[in-house]
Amino acid sequence: MILECPECRTRYLVPDSAVGVTGRTVRCANCRHSWFQEGAALPPLPASAPLAADPVLPGGGGGFAPAGYAPSPVIDATPATEASFDAFAHRPPFRPRRNMARVRTIASIAAGLIMLALVGVILWTTAPGLAQQAGIDIGPAQSPLRIVDNPIERRQMTNGSELFAVSGRITNPSSNAQRVPDLRADLRDANGRVVFSWTITPQQRTLPANGAIDFNSAQVDVPPSSKRLDLSFVGEAS
Numbered sequence: 402m403i404l405e406c407p408e409c410r411t412r413y414l415v416p417d418s419a420v421g422v423t424g425r426t427v428r429c430a431n432c433r434h435s436w437f438q439e440g441a442a443l444p445p446l447p448a449s450a451p452l453a454a455d456p457v458l459p460g461g462g463g464g465f466a467p468a469g470y471a472p473s474p475v476i477d478a479t480p481a482t483e484a485s486f487d488a489f490a491h492r493p494p495f496r497p498r499r500n501m502a503r504v505r506t507i508a509s510i511a512a513g514l515i516m517l518a519l520v521g522v523i524l525w526t527t528a529p530g531l532a533q534q535a536g537i538d539i540g541p542a543q544s545p546l547r548i549v550d551n552p553i554e555r556r557q558m559t560n561g562s563e564l565f566a567v568s569g570r571i572t573n574p575s576s577n578a579q580r581v582p583d584l585r586a587d588l589r590d591a592n593g594r595v596v597f598s599w600t601i602t603p604q605q606r607t608l609p610a611n612g613a614i615d616f617n618s619a620q621v622d623v624p625p626s627s628k629r630l631d632l633s634f635v636g637e638a639s
Contacts, residue, residue, distance in 0.1 A: 408434040544582065545575040546608065548632050558621070567601075567630060568617035573608040581608050583635040584616065588627035596624045600635065 402420055404413040406429035417440070420427070424439040551569030558564050567586060573579050584601040601618040608614060 404438055406432060406434055407436055408432050544579060544634060545573065546579055546581065546634065547572045547574060548584070548634075551630070551632055553630055562621045563623065563625075564619055564621055565623045565627075566617070566619040567632070568615065569632065570613050570615050571603060571608065572613040573610060576610045578607055578609050581606050581614070585633050585635050586618065587631040587633075588623060589629045589631060590624075590626045591628050593629075596627050 402415055402417050404415055404420075404427065405411070406413075409429060409432040411429055411431045420438050420440050422440040424437060426435055427438045428435045549570050549572060551567055554564070554566040556564050565588075571581060571584075581603045584603065586599050586601055587595045588597040590596050597620075599618070599620055601616055603616055604614050
């Protein structure tokens, strides 16, 4: 029996007994395609026509072809079995290759964010003096500066307005130069509520070790209910 693969058209010469009368599933040894081959008997040959044997590789059995027939190169056409090949068998999913450039970019961004977070923690918790020397403002809540001698003067002006004046001194008791932030003046009533506020700009922004600078400021038409003045650095609790 001559078989021909419906996919790659490779032809095989196999014995009838390999397929049987009822047919069976076979597999192409060239392209691994499987199909069901129906059984068929060869027509009887004339007695005068000699038969030429055409060798078949092991697994296909012996076979014969009519004289003058030039078969294609015979390839193993071992019938397919469940243990050898299944055209509909499950295949493992393909695993795509990773984009290494994208992985490296994400890793670099993550490392940079971690480093920035560590630097921020160090500056905020353990090295406020170094940050201020480098010109980094980490907030006056960390400043060792002190506000002293702040006399208050209130007097009526000739135009009927009330002048509210405050003066004092900012000192640096530390052994390092410090950055001087703005001052905040809060006027509170008898119940401690803020009724008026303004900002005082210092005369200089850097105060040397053990140094001091004076400040003064005045406002008009402040609320008459103001009873107490609180001075603090901007951002620092009064």
